[in-house]
Amino acid sequence: MQYWLFKSEPESFGIDHLKRARTTVWDGVRNYQARNYLRTAEVDDLAFFYHSKAQPPGIAGLCRVTAANVVDPTQFDPDSKYFDPKSTRAEPRWQTVKVRFVEKFATYISIDTLRDTFAEDDLMILQKGSRLSVTPVNRKVAERILKVARA
DNA sequence: GCCAACGTTGGC
């Protein structure tokens, strides 16, 4: 079982949206490095739900992967902002996962708290210039995040 | 295959 951190802007889709929807296809990832991580995600992996462009940015909750290697349908939709004209149904470019809501944390973990708690090397999103929307989180770090979140 | 121009991300 692997832990991840998924970023999303709560103004468009936040933890409360996921709670209401219960599940969602994590669509719209259009960065190859992030996609490559998504391709390695497996059912039952857990992902921290990070609110980017929030005030303050931070980890809002947790979700679980319920389907792996899901073809992102938005790549075929000309009306979607994630439409990719170079993608074909025979050879889709963008795979992702389906996730289910697990919990909204009792304690929202702001980026300041993350910086106070972890070193840059512990968490990829703390590294300068890091913009990846999907990043792996090692087990030890993940367990410390959970401890803070549930305190 | 280089690289300038352009577009995007996301903290501040």
Next chain:
DNA sequence: GCCAACGTTGGC
């Protein structure tokens, strides 16, 4: 809204 740090595009 600014802008640093990336990532992508396309002419050459």
